[in-house]
């Protein structure tokens with residue numbers, strides 16, 4: 623499964639959930655797969671999608687919030703796994719697109735081929751944490767985490783094959799903020 627295929631599958635499981643996307647290719651590719659007002663694209667700020675997703679989940683506990691993270695992003699902000707596990711937001715789904723590289727900046731190797739991030743999430747106290755390797759497993763696990771109480775973590779193993787020719791997010795950071803807030807302001 624490629625990262626793009628994983629994002630396409632994730633998009634089919636979404637209704638009106640806030641979705642906070644990690645910076646780099648993950649935001650760019652998801653923008654091309656399905657641009658939604660409820661997508662909060664991180665532009666530049668690596669490691670912070672999980673913090674913003676946690677904030678959105680705590681602010682709107684009646685809505686399921688989805689974080690689409692990357693392995694490099696999770697490694698950079700590992701402490702946020704503890705923060706999420708401690709806050710225990712039942713409405714939070716934390717997905718990590720794991721291509722074992724920093725693909726957006728040239729495919730430098732990350733540590734996720736030897737450090738099992740789904741076990742790190744579990745050890746921190748996420749009540750549910752799984753690794754998926756195939757598109758069939760991803761669909762099966764998304765069916766679970768999008769309906770059960772969280773916080774849930776899915777490590778989605780993918781091949782590094784994002785298309786660098788695909789366009790960048792065309793919305794400015796202010797537009798991303800404003801349209802996200804216009805949908806989710808309580």
Ligand SMILES: Cc1ncc(C[n+]2csc(CCOP(=O)(O)OP(=O)(O)O)c2C)c(N)n1
Nearest residue numbers: 646647666668692693694695723724725726
């Ligand atoms: C603090 C900081 N350091 C470095 C970067 C440059 N940078 C942007 S995306 C990225 C890689 C992110 O890796 P990962 O989360 O695995 O996503 P992938 O690119 O593999 O999809 C890096 C290093 C940045 N934006 N901010």
Ligand SMILES: [Mg+2]
Nearest residue numbers: 693694721723
């Ligand atoms: Mg990566």
